[in-house]
Amino acid sequence: MASVAPSGFAAHTSADIQVKLLGWYDRHARRLPWRAPPGAALQDPYRVWLSEIMLQQTTVATVGPYYQGFLARWPDVDALAAAPLDQVLTAWAGLGYYARARNLHRCAQVVSEDLQGVFPDNEADLLKLPGIGAYTAAAVAAIAFGRRAVVVDGNVERVVARLFAVETPLPAAKAELKALTDTITPGRRAGDFAQAMMDLGATVCLPRQPKCLLCPLETHCRGRAAGSAADLPRRLPKKVKPTRHAVAFWLAGPEGALLLRRRPEKGLLGGMMEVPSTDWRDSRWQESEAVKAVPLAADWQALPGMVRHTFTHFHFEVTVWAAMTTRARLPKTAGRWVALDGLDGEALPTVMRKIIDHGLKQTADLRPASDG
DNA sequence: AAGCCGGGGGG
DNA sequence: CCCCCAGGCTT
Structure with missing residues (x-):
């Protein structure tokens, strides 16, 4: 007898989610400057890494011109490593979270000088680099190297909280949401799957008014069934700003x-x-x-x-x-x-x-x- | 675990 | 105008 996992979905349901989501991605994937065309070879790790650092806490629309400017000026990791920090900070000005730019530069120098200009091809080694945390390590491993990795950003947290009707408030729910994401992450096309989840969060499973009628996962969504999708994920009350x-x-x-x-x-x-x-x-x-x-x-x-x-x-x-x-x-x-x-x-x-x-x-x- | 880090877009 | 969004590092 097949048994349903205590949390998450039965295996056949996860497989159906993967098929539906990847099919949706093949039809609706956004064409972004740092993204390889559908079906193409894997994208250059330098470009994936650069875009993922810029996309931390920052929207696609804001990142676009900055990414193009960086890539034109510093086309590979060695060029970026050789640039003076002040020029990197100047090019980053306006993008915010300036520690990202300092870590970006340090990371480029480590890869260029200690790793012969070659990015690590696995999550664990990526995680050791400056500015690369759990999310970015998983994203680069999956998108640039085709590894199976559990990629969880804010969009994925929202999609998964709704899909599984998770009532635990963030940030306490983070571990639970990652474990649930693991149960639906496929062994193949993990990079496409991650980008599909993030696209879904950015264009369909919106924070305030999700477009459930356009969602490829609507029939699987427990939040939708419960009528609570738009109210998930729950969050602890925000602190007032002085x-x-x-x-x-x-x-x-x-x-x-x-x-x-x-x-x-x-x-x-x-x-x-x-x-x-x-x-x-x-x-x-x-x-x-x-x-x-x-x-x-x-x-x-x-x-x-x-x-x-x-x-x-x-x-x-x-x-x-x-x-x-x-x-x-x-x-x-x-x-x-x-x-x-x-x-x-x-x-x-x-x-x-x-x-x-x-x-x-x-x-x-x-x-x-x-x-x- | 909690606090420190910008900026942009939408209602 | 206020409200909302979203990773990594440090302590």
């Missing part, structure tokens, strides 16, 4: 150049460039306090308005002060001058671009039709 405050100093120097400085290597926006500012703290800054933090004595003016930006775990409110100076010489620690038309060549995260844009707009308003 607000931090700072005053940023927008200093125009000789020939209109802007004063920028580099942030410390570790921590928030590590290694990226910034507009000099006070500390970022929980309470607002009084003028009398902020003035002690200016990078240079000058006629500082508080600009109208404010820049708001939200990070992963806090809101950020920045008041911008502007001044001009004719002194080109700066204290060593103050930073360096950057021409306005050279800003694209700097490793500037989005919040700093917002601050610079605010300064440009408000100072132009203060001095209309004049060179100041």
Whole structure:
């Protein structure tokens, strides 16, 4: 007698899920820049790895231009390993989670220098590399090397939580969801299966309004049967984000150049460039306090308005002060001058671009039709 | 196990 | 506007 596994599906049901999902993938797979055409040979591991690092916590639409830019500039792992870190950070600017870019560069150097430019072809060895965790190791092993690996990202967690009607809230449910994904992962075409699950999550099994009528797995979905699909996966209540405050100093120097400085290597926006500012703290800054933090004595003016930006775990409110100076010489620690038309060549995260844009707009308003 | 890390898109 | 999404590293 065949017995049904205590959790998961009977073997014949898993086989049917694989057939239906892979059939759906053959018809509906998204054509993405880093993806080999259906039926083609396996994709270049460098391209799979690069795309998977970029896709961590980041949508396909956002990644697209960054991936194309990296690939054009650094076509293989040796080229990327040879690049200066600052150029990698500059190319990464705007994509967020900047530790990914530092780990990407370190990983390229390990592969290029210690592994003769050849990526490990198995999950366990991939897992040892910087920036490669459980998800990415499994994804690269399956997609680039055709290995059977259990690939679980946020999309897969959602699909599986619904398919099996898992009521355990995330993140506690992670181990259970991975074990359930294992029960439906095929021995062959594991890479296609993983990409099919992620495509399904991105285009059909949507977070808020799943398109169950278009889903190839609808007849197998316990969440659909129970009417709870749209409410899964359950999550623990989110924490409230505090607000931090700072005053940023927008200093125009000789020939209109802007004063920028580099942030410390570790921590928030590590290694990226910034507009000099006070500390970022929980309470607002009084003028009398902020003035002690200016990078240079000058006629500082508080600009109208404010820049708001939200990070992963806090809101950020920045008041911008502007001044001009004719002194080109700066204290060593103050930073360096950057021409306005050279800003694209700097490793500037989005919040700093917002601050610079605010300064440009408000100072132009203060001095209309004049060179100041 | 929990906290630290950006940014974009949709309702 | 607020709400939601989503891996790896560190402690």
